[in-house]
Amino acid sequence: MELIEGNKIAASIIAELKTEVAHIEGRKPCLALVRVGDDPASVSYVKKKEKTAAEIGVTSRIILPPVTISQAELEALIDELNADETVDGILVQSPLPQPLDELAIFRRVNPGKDVDGFHTLNLGKIAQEDDTGFASCTPAGIMELLGRSNVDLRGKHVVVLGRSLIVGKPIALLALQKKAGANGTVTICHSATANLPEITRQADVLIAAIGRAHFVTADMVKDGAVVIDVGINRIPDESRKSGYRLVGDVEFDAVAPKTAQITPVPGGVGPMTVAMLMKNTVKARLLGPHI
Amino acid sequence: MELIEGNKIAASIIAELKTEVAHIEGRKPCLALVRVGDDPASVSYVKKKEKTAAEIGVTSRIILPPVTISQAELEALIDELNADETVDGILVQSPLPQPLDELAIFRRVNPGKDVDGFHTLNLGKIAQEDDTGFASCTPAGIMELLGRSNVDLRGKHVVVLGRSLIVGKPIALLALQKKAGANGTVTICHSATANLPEITRQADVLIAAIGRAHFVTADMVKDGAVVIDVGINRIPDESRKSGYRLVGDVEFDAVAPKTAQITPVPGGVGPMTVAMLMKNTVKARLLGPHI
Numbered sequence: 001m002e003l004i005e006g007n008k009i010a011a012s013i014i015a016e017l018k019t020e021v022a023h024i025e026g027r028k029p030c031l032a033l034v035r036v037g038d039d040p041a042s043v044s045y046v047k048k049k050e051k052t053a054a055e056i057g058v059t060s061r062i063i064l065p066p067v068t069i070s071q072a073e074l075e076a077l078i079d080e081l082n083a084d085e086t087v088d089g090i091l092v093q094s095p096l097p098q099p100l101d102e103l104a105i106f107r108r109v110n111p112g113k114d115v116d117g118f119h120t121l122n123l124g125k126i127a128q129e130d131d132t133g134f135a136s137c138t139p140a141g142i143m144e145l146l147g148r149s150n151v152d153l154r155g156k157h158v159v160v161l162g163r164s165l166i167v168g169k170p171i172a173l174l175a176l177q178k179k180a181g182a183n184g185t186v187t188i189c190h191s192a193t194a195n196l197p198e199i200t201r202q203a204d205v206l207i208a209a210i211g212r213a214h215f216v217t218a219d220m221v222k223d224g225a226v227v228i229d230v231g232i233n234r235i236p237d238e239s240r241k242s243g244y245r246l247v248g249d250v251e252f253d254a255v256a257p258k259t260a261q262i263t264p265v266p267g268g269v270g271p272m273t274v275a276m277l278m279k280n281t282v283k284a285r286l287l288g289p290h291i
Numbered sequence: 292m293e294l295i296e297g298n299k300i301a302a303s304i305i306a307e308l309k310t311e312v313a314h315i316e317g318r319k320p321c322l323a324l325v326r327v328g329d330d331p332a333s334v335s336y337v338k339k340k341e342k343t344a345a346e347i348g349v350t351s352r353i354i355l356p357p358v359t360i361s362q363a364e365l366e367a368l369i370d371e372l373n374a375d376e377t378v379d380g381i382l383v384q385s386p387l388p389q390p391l392d393e394l395a396i397f398r399r400v401n402p403g404k405d406v407d408g409f410h411t412l413n414l415g416k417i418a419q420e421d422d423t424g425f426a427s428c429t430p431a432g433i434m435e436l437l438g439r440s441n442v443d444l445r446g447k448h449v450v451v452l453g454r455s456l457i458v459g460k461p462i463a464l465l466a467l468q469k470k471a472g473a474n475g476t477v478t479i480c481h482s483a484t485a486n487l488p489e490i491t492r493q494a495d496v497l498i499a500a501i502g503r504a505h506f507v508t509a510d511m512v513k514d515g516a517v518v519i520d521v522g523i524n525r526i527p528d529e530s531r532k533s534g535y536r537l538v539g540d541v542e543f544d545a546v547a548p549k550t551a552q553i554t555p556v557p558g559g560v561g562p563m564t565v566a567m568l569m570k571n572t573v574k575a576r577l578l579g580p581h582i
Contacts (some may be wrong), residue, residue, distance in 0.1 A: 103419065120415035120416055120419055121411050121412050121415055122415070123414075123419065124411035124412055124414040124415030124416075124418075125411055125415075127411075127414050127418070127456065127464075128414065128456060130394075154483050155483055155484070155485040157485075157490075163467055165418065165419060169418050169464070169467075172463075172479075173418075173460070176454055176460070176479055176481075183481075183483040185478065185479070185480050185481070185483070185484040185490065186478065186479050187477065187478040188463075188467055188478075190474075190476070192445055192474040192476070193476040194447075194448075199448075
């Protein structure tokens with residue numbers, strides 16, 4: 001069993017981006033980070049993104065509207081950022097507090113600045129294999145992890161657990177593309193799937209993205225499979241100061257010995273998501289907003 | 292074995308639409324049909340669409356640019372139709388002759404008039420389960436065929452053969468939706484799939500859309516499966532005046548006895564595509580162009 005070290009791979013990408021940004025003449029890429037309210041997880045995610053941006057030489061602009069902001073006010077804020085020629089990428093930290101309409105906000109972002117890849121048009125572009133769009137960061141990060149771990153999906157059976165818009169559907173579309181490294185046969189499973197273990201046991205590459213701690217057990221995994229664990233779940237742990245620890249969707253200790261390669265949680269997919277956000281921001285700076 | 296009679300089901304939909312259109316006050320729905328050049332298959336498809344429109348009470352406007360039209364001229368023509376408030380739907384008959392850029396033309400159509408459902412935004416909306424968009428006609432027709440034949444995909448394994456933008460990818464996304472009738476577990480196979488028969492034999496519902504005559508043989512199909520044959524292939528037949536006949540992607544005679552339900556070719560999916568085009572056109576008239 002070989003560990004797919006997301007931290008190391010993300011660090012290489014960040015180093016590459018740093019060099020790339022150093023060579024950009026004139027204005028450096030700028031990422032606007034919009035965080036509504038003070039949800040602790042959101043605070044920590046935005047902090048991490050800001051820190052990584054600084055490391056690369058990407059300017060970040062932090063915007064912190066109060067939790068009471070209205071839909072119309074938030075849309076007006078997005079419109080301003082869309083119009084601002086010094087802003088290359090716009091990220092609205094998810095989840096937005098109720099009653100804000102998250103999908104409407106994601107669609108308000110100029111698709112050419114949608115570095116999170118949540119806009120309808122960018123989702124459609126993944127299906128169309130059009131590289132002028134932005135693939136959402138977690139699925140794009142998974143493809144990078146696989147590619148840099150020498151996992152070629154061609155002729156492989158890729159089983160995706162979860163049909164979310166943020167991970168399940170876009171990773172299925174990416175794995176299916178005709179590009180080098182992709183060309184996988186893809187199955188998408190979810191809460192309504194019957195005989196789930198029978199299907200997951202066929203996976204040469206199993207991607208777990210359902211958000212349930214330790215859902216994937218050893219009997220669900222084929223010997224020699226590659227396992228990508230997208231889950232980030234908090235479970236109580238009295239031995240920690242915080243009172244909890246983070247675990248994935250995969251029962252790592254039991255599953256890992258059966259696999260050829262597996263990602264840990266934390267330190268697997270997570271750091272890749274931030275790295276790909278930065279990659280998209282640099283791409284947005286180079287492409288310009290008019291896609 | 293029960294035959295899924297596309298002709299009959301399409302006729303019911305057309306009858307429903309006729310009633311719906313009769314109740315529309317004011318201007319009747321109008322479909323612009325753009326056919327570039329004189330490809331015989333395109334001529335016959337456009338004729339069929341025109342005839343069905345007339346039957347329903349949908350106005351059609353036939354536009355026949357010469358095969359020599361430039362990309363810029365064709366885009367200008369689309370822009371005119373986009374701006375024309377008396378046009379609800381725009382269909383550009385595929386395939387466009389070389390060297391026209393078909394995808395660029397499809398994207399030029401106002402998404403709110405894109406009754407063919409080929410625009411990037413409408414593809415993304417299927418993934419987002421947003422019903423304000425237009426699902427492309429063939430996959431939408433397949434979902435209707437299944438629904439009206441009492442095939443509920445929930446808990447079923449749906450295997451799609453083919454990853455095209457027009458059929459394979461959108462039908463996978465539709466089958467996967469959380470709506471009543473959908474919720475299928477979906478596998479997408481294609482030219483790079485290994486052990487294809489092993490996968491197709493797991494299908495409770497097998498959708499063949501690869502465009503190869505008689506590709507699906509009896510040994511690839513499970514007893515009691517539902518088989519949807521999207522293929523329309525010409526094979527030589529000296530007993531016909533035309534010198535050819537149309538066959539599907541499925542070896543019908545050998546496969547049909549094993550199935551619970553199967554579509555014939557012709558008379559299966561084909562007529563549904565035209566019916567769904569009309570359904571989208573009526574929807575466009577009712578929604579207006581501003582989606």
